[in-house]
Amino acid sequence: MPLRTAAAPAQRPRATAEPALRASLAELASQPKRALGEERRRGLEASFTERARGVPCAPARPTGYPLFRFRMMDMLRPLDLTVLAFLRSVLRDRPWTQMDVAAGLGVSQSSVHRALQQLEASRLLGDDDRRLRDLLVHAVAHVYPPQLGPPARGVPTSHSHPTLAGTIRSSDAIVWPHDGGDSMGVALDPLHPCVPAAALRAPAFHELMALIDALRLGRARERALATQRLDDMLELS
Numbered sequence: 001m002p003l004r005t006a007a008a009p010a011q012r013p014r015a016t017a018e019p020a021l022r023a024s025l026a027e028l029a030s031q032p033k034r035a036l037g038e039e040r041r042r043g044l045e046a047s048f049t050e051r052a053r054g055v056p057c058a059p060a061r062p063t064g065y066p067l068f069r070f071r072m073m074d075m076l077r078p079l080d081l082t083v084l085a086f087l088r089s090v091l092r093d094r095p096w097t098q099m100d101v102a103a104g105l106g107v108s109q110s111s112v113h114r115a116l117q118q119l120e121a122s123r124l125l126g127d128d129d130r131r132l133r134d135l136l137v138h139a140v141a142h143v144y145p146p147q148l149g150p151p152a153r154g155v156p157t158s159h160s161h162p163t164l165a166g167t168i169r170s171s172d173a174i175v176w177p178h179d180g181g182d183s184m185g186v187a188l189d190p191l192h193p194c195v196p197a198a199a200l201r202a203p204a205f206h207e208l209m210a211l212i213d214a215l216r217l218g219r220a221r222e223r224a225l226a227t228q229r230l231d232d233m234l235e236l237s
Helices: 019-030 038-052 078-089 098-105 109-121 130-138 195-201 203-217 220-233
Strands: 148-156 174-177 183-188
Touching: 078 098, 078 109, 078 130, 078 203, 098 109, 098 195, 130 203, 130 220, 148 195, 148 203, 174 195, 195 203, 203 220
Parallel strands: 174 183
Antiparallel strands: 148 174, 148 183
16 A cells, blocks of 8 residues: 655745835835834834735834835925025915025925925925924924034024024023034034035025024023914914
């Protein structure tokens, strides 16, 4: 009687990751650890890896946390916010073109085009400035934390701008380092390198960027005064 041999278990076909999933995993691995909490980063990495192997898994996020899409193209860059500030200050009440924005800020038209696309995707381009106000008041200090440096000559910003300097007494002046500036103070890296030169050419833009820096850097009273003036500029008060 012939011996029966046990049939070999069927091999489960190995699932291949979709191109978008591979791209997401590669982008995640390339980002600095400070961009995400270490525990959250490990969870996302594990989730992407399990999905790449075809293993179903729960979303790598705490209960109640908004769905997280790790795509660099979905993040608001400093130039995006700088372009929006220029539109809301200098070009607020008149027609404009990409060339006007590029010339006013001293950047390329292609950079302005990309910024406008991202602002549109973020729903920040429109007649209602409450989204911009919420971003500046509640998030800008965390998304773009201030970087201070040694004393330098430059353009006054934050509470050193005349808009706030009359109501806030401080012995520590804050400036954007720039050869064309006429003030001395503690150096603060501007939101984008184009800001100091553009601010010297456009006082309204200078004021709005200084208010943004006050919201990034200031204490409670300075932030409150900057918020009041911001509401006036955006015609929300």
